[in-house]
Amino acid sequence: xxxxxxxxxxxxxxxxxxxxxxxxxxxxxxxxxxxxxxxxxxxxxxxxxxxxxxxxxxxxxxxxxxxxxxxxxxxxxxxxxxxxxxxxxxxxxxxxxxxxxxxxxxxxxxxxxxxxxxxxxxxxxxxxxxxxxxxxxxxxxxxxxxxxxxxxxxxxxxxxxxxxxxxxxxxxxxxxxxxxxxxxxxxxxxxxxxxxx
Numbered sequence: 071x072x073x074x075x076x077x078x079x080x081x082x083x084x085x086x087x088x089x090x091x092x093x094x095x096x097x098x099x100x101x102x103x104x105x106x107x108x109x110x111x112x113x114x115x116x117x118x119x120x121x122x123x124x125x126x127x128x129x130x131x132x133x134x135x136x137x138x139x140x141x142x143x144x145x146x147x148x149x150x151x152x153x154x155x156x157x158x159x160x161x162x163x164x165x166x167x168x169x170x171x172x173x174x175x176x177x178x179x180x181x182x183x184x185x186x187x188x189x190x191x192x193x194x195x196x197x198x199x200x201x202x203x204x205x206x207x208x209x210x211x212x213x214x215x216x217x218x219x220x221x222x223x224x225x226x227x228x229x230x231x232x233x234x235x236x237x238x239x240x241x242x243x244x245x246x247x248x249x250x251x252x253x254x255x256x257x258x259x260x261x262x263x264x265x266x267x
Contacts, residue, residue: 135192157261
C-alpha cells in the first residue's frame with residue numbers, strides 16, 4: 071500500500087484529515103500546518119485547495135452539516151411513505167443524528183460548536199435547507215389531503231422551531247436525560263397531530 075502522501079491531494083481528502091486534526095488538537099490549537107503534516111504535504115499544497123484557514127474551517131463545517139441534509143433527503147424523497155409518517159421519520163432521524171454526534175464523539179462535537187459559531191453563513195444555509203425539506207414534506211401532505219397548512223413555509227418553520235430542543239446543539243446537554251426519548255416522542259406526536267387534516 072502506498073504511503074498517504076502518494077494518494078492524490080483532493081479537497082475531500084484534506085477535509086477528512088482536517089476533521090481528524092480538529093478531533094486531536096481542538097479548534098483553537100489545530101493549524102493548517104498540522105493538517106499538511108498529517109497529509110505529508112506542504113501547507114502551501116493545502117492552501118492551493120483552500121485559500122485560508124477560515125476557508126478550510128468553513129468547508130469542514132459545511133461538510134459536517136451536509137451529511138445530515140443528505141441523510142434526511144432520503145426520507146423526504148421516499149415515494150411510498152405518506153407525509154405524516156415522513157414527517158415523524160424526518161424529525162426522529164434529525165434528533166438521532168444530532169444526539170449521536172454529541173454523544174459518540176463529544177470532542178469533535180465541541181469542536182463543531184466552535185466552528186458553527188464562526189460560520190454563521192454556512193449555518194444559516196443549512197437551517198434553510200432543513201426547513202425547505204420540511205416544507206416539501208408538509209406540502210406533499212397538503213396536496214394529498216393528509217396534512218393541513220394554509221401557509222406551508224410558515225408551518226415548516228414552526229415545526230422546526232417547535233422541535234428545536236431536539237436538534238439545536240445548544241440543548242445537547244438535555245439529550246443525555248433518560249427521559250429525552252419520551253419527551254421527543256410526545257412533542258413529535260403533538261406536532262404531527264396538529265398538522266393532520
